Amino acid sequence: MEQRVSANLEKLLRVFGDTRVQLATTALAASAITAGVMWGTRRTRRSKRARDLKRNTLESIDFEGDSGFLGIDNEPQNTIVTKHTPVELTPNEESLIREQLARHYAFLGADGMAKLRDSFVVVVGAGGVGSWAAMMLLRSGVQRIRIIDFDQVTLSSLNRHVAATRATVGISKVDALKMSFLDIAPHAQIDARVALFSADTASDLLSGNPDYVLDCIDNMDTKVDLLTFCNKNNLRVISAMGAGMKSDPSRVQIADISDTFEDPMSRVVRRRLKLLGIQSGVEVVYSTEKPGKVQLVSLAESQTEEPGDFSVLPDFRVRIVPVLGTMPAMFGIAMGTRVLTELAGFPTEPMAIKSRHALYARVQRELGNREKDRTAEFGGPQLRMSTDDTGYMLDEIWRGKSAVSGVTDKLALTRWRRDLPMTTSNCVCMTKSEADKHDKISGSPEDHYSPDIVEFVERRLNEEKHISKMR
Numbered sequence: 445m446e447q448r449v450s451a452n453l454e455k456l457l458r459v460f461g462d463t464r465v466q467l468a469t470t471a472l473a474a475s476a477i478t479a480g481v482m483w484g485t486r487r488t489r490r491s492k493r494a495r496d497l498k499r500n501t502l503e504s505i506d507f508e509g510d511s512g513f514l515g516i517d518n519e520p521q522n523t524i525v526t527k528h529t530p531v532e533l534t535p536n537e538e539s540l541i542r543e544q545l546a547r548h549y550a551f552l553g554a555d556g557m558a559k560l561r562d563s564f565v566v567v568v569g570a571g572g573v574g575s576w577a578a579m580m581l582l583r584s585g586v587q588r589i590r591i592i593d594f595d596q597v598t599l600s601s602l603n604r605h606v607a608a609t610r611a612t613v614g615i616s617k618v619d620a621l622k623m624s625f626l627d628i629a630p631h632a633q634i635d636a637r638v639a640l641f642s643a644d645t646a647s648d649l650l651s652g653n654p655d656y657v658l659d660c661i662d663n664m665d666t667k668v669d670l671l672t673f674c675n676k677n678n679l680r681v682i683s684a685m686g687a688g689m690k691s692d693p694s695r696v697q698i699a700d701i702s703d704t705f706e707d708p709m710s711r712v713v714r715r716r717l718k719l720l721g722i723q724s725g726v727e728v729v730y731s732t733e734k735p736g737k738v739q740l741v742s743l744a745e746s747q748t749e750e751p752g753d754f755s756v757l758p759d760f761r762v763r764i765v766p767v768l769g770t771m772p773a774m775f776g777i778a779m780g781t782r783v784l785t786e787l788a789g790f791p792t793e794p795m796a797i798k799s800r801h802a803l804y805a806r807v808q809r810e811l812g813n814r815e816k817d818r819t820a821e822f823g824g825p826q827l828r829m830s831t832d833d834t835g836y837m838l839d840e841i842w843r844g845k846s847a848v849s850g851v852t853d854k855l856a857l858t859r860w861r862r863d864l865p866m867t868t869s870n871c872v873c874m875t876k877s878e879a880d881k882h883d884k885i886s887g888s889p890e891d892h893y894s895p896d897i898v899e900f901v902e903r904r905l906n907e908e909k910h911i912s913k914m915r
Contacts, residue, residue, distance in 0.1 A: 525635035526652030527564040531587045533631050541631065545585050556788035557585055563655040563787045564588040568641050568670060570617040571595070572604035572772025573684045573779070574660030579606045580780035582625050582632060586787070589625070590635035591618045592649055603769035606776075641666055646673040656783050659683035660776070662765075664709070668716050675722050680786075682779055685709045685730035687772040688765035695733040696774050698782055698794035701726040703852055706734055727794075729778045731771075738766045795844040796852045803855075804835040810876075811857045814883065815866055829857075833868060841908045842873035847901050848893070851875050858883055860901060869909050872901055 523529070533541065542549065549557050563586055567578040570593035578591055597620050601608040605617065607624035618636035625634050641649055641661065650657060650673065657679050661667045667683065674681035683701075686709040697704075701717065702724040704710035710730045717726065785792045808831050829837070837857060838844060845852055856879040860872040874882060885892050889901070 522636055523633055524652075525564065525588050525590055525633045527588070527654065529564075529588055529633045531561075531631055531633055537631060541629070544629075548584055552788045552790055556790055560585045560784060560788045561587050564590075564652060565656045565658065565783065565787075566590045566592070566650055566652075566654045567658045567660060568592045568649070569658075569660030569662065569684075570621055571601075571660065571662065572767065572769070573687055573776040574658065575606040575608075575617065575621055576773045576776025577658050577660060577684075577780040577783070578621060578776075579624070580777055581784060582629055584780070584784045586784070587629070587631065588633045588635075590637065590649075590652070590654070591621055592637045592639055592641055593617045594638060594640040604767060604772045606773070641670060643669040643673070646670065650674070650677075650679060654679065655787060657681040658779055658783065660779075662686075662688075664712060664716075667713060668720075671713070671717060671726055672720055672722065675725065681726065682782060683713070683726060683728045684775050684779060685713070685728050687731070687775045688767045689738050690731045690733050690771050691768050692731070692733045693770070693774055695731045696729065696771075696778055697732055697796070698727065698729050698778060699796040700724050701728050703796035704728060704730050706732045727782070729775050729782075793843040793845075795839055800835065800839070804831045804838065807838060807855065807857055808834040811866075814856075814858055814879070817883075828865075828867060829871070837868055837871050837908075838873060840911065841868075841871075841904055846874045846878060847872050847904065848874050848878050848897060860889060860905065868912060869905055872905075 545557065548560075552560065565578075565581060565586055565588070567574050567581075567589065570578065570591050574591070574593070578589055582589060593616070596614060596616055597605065597608045597612045599610075599613055601613075601617070602610070605620075607617075607620045609620075612620040612623075616636075616638045618638055622634045622636040625632055637649060639645060639649060646669065650670075657670070657674055659667060659670050659674075659681055661670060671681060671683060673679075682698075685704070685707050701710065701714050704714065707730045710728060713728075717723070782792070782794070808829065811829065811834070834857065838855065844855070846855065854876050855873055856876045857871050857873055858879040859866050860870050862883075862885075864870045872882075882892075890898055893901075
């Protein structure tokens with residue numbers, strides 16, 4: 445064995461001792477080093493070209509000018525719309541529009557429709573969510589709309605974008621929407637902006653005194669910039685959280701950002717806004733569906749080393765989010781419905797939904813404990829409310845909020861007037877601490893609460909008496 449090893453070593457020494465072999469080995473090593481340097485240089489240049497292309501794309505977008513909406517002469521045509529942009533209709537056209545909106549006039553009334561038609565809204569993000577929200581606002585009677593998006597219609601847009609067709613693939617999303625809008629309401633004033641929203645462009649893109657801003661952006665940094673700007677400038681805003689990777693329509697909710705749960709995007713936005721001093725006052729559409737059923741589409745092997753080279757724009761998401769096309773539409777329609785009822789002055793109060801069934805059982809149990817302590821002076825213990833009755837009172841009558849403070853956490857039910865029986869028509873919602881104090885008061889509620897609170901509670905209890913006849 446040792447002899448064979450020694451013999452092989454001698455052969456190797458003779459081979460590498462040959463000057464020609466040494467030269468050949470040196471040449472191979474030099475070639476390998478050169479190839480490595482060239483490959484690294486090419487990869488660096490490719491990354492730089494990608495970054496330069498994205499930067500040039502951003503710089504080429506005319507944030508101040510027209511969108512590029514093409515008319516019959518293929519010349520850019522766009523109207524800068526504000527709250528005061530006139531909407532001109534002939535008597536015949538007005539008659540057509542009144543018939544077109546007849547069902548909404550029946551629902552919202554003439555005064556509500558006048559407010560709606562006189563409004564001006566801005567929709568930032570014209571993708572699956574924003575396109576549906578804008579479309580339903582237009583169909584509902586809003587006549588002044590600004591839509592903002594930098595992106596184009598692609599084939600993959602056809603599963604969720606309201607105006608996407610094969611004929612519109614390759615043109616901007618806002619122009620596709622504008623063409624569709626003018627087919628439905630030719631009199632509408634549509635301001636289509638091919639632009640990327642940012643903190644630097646916010647004052648221009650959100651100018652014109654809008655009555656409502658709809659945030660349908662899916663980039664986190666940009667979303668926080670928009671919400672911060674609206675908060676500082678007292679612009680009414682509603683924001684869409686993540687509709688991607690969701691599939692349960694029954695979990696779509698409307699709530700203040702402070703009342704959201706289970707949704708990762710809502711959690712991140714809430715925390716980032718809190719760092720900026722904004723803890724509440726931002727209404728959002730989100731889903732309580734627990735994430736995890738599907739995952740982001742994995743990058744190809746060639747994309748993993750420099751993933752930023754493959755994003756649409758700098759700092760934008762690289763991996764593809766799986767989207768069930770119906771969910772962005774539901775988010776958009778929920779946003780549109782909330783906005784149009786607010787603009788028309790039609791009262792709605794979205795509930796913050798948080799594990800309701802367990803909550804109903806707990807509140808009913810605590811209500812039973814409160815009733816055990818009732819003395820004969822106040823009719824003794826009385827509890828004629830089932831778990832369903834408890835849920836009915838919490839959600840339908842009190843909208844999941846304390847009648848005293850409007851708080852949505854740690855709620856309890858108790859008698860409104862101690863000398864009357866405990867029934868659904870004498871049941872008020874408060875926080876636990878408020879209910880504990882309320883149970884100890886002497887005299888009538890009028891002696892302890894402001895006239896506004898008393899009037900509010902009595903109005904809701906009268907509403908309950910009316911609804912209970914139909915239960």
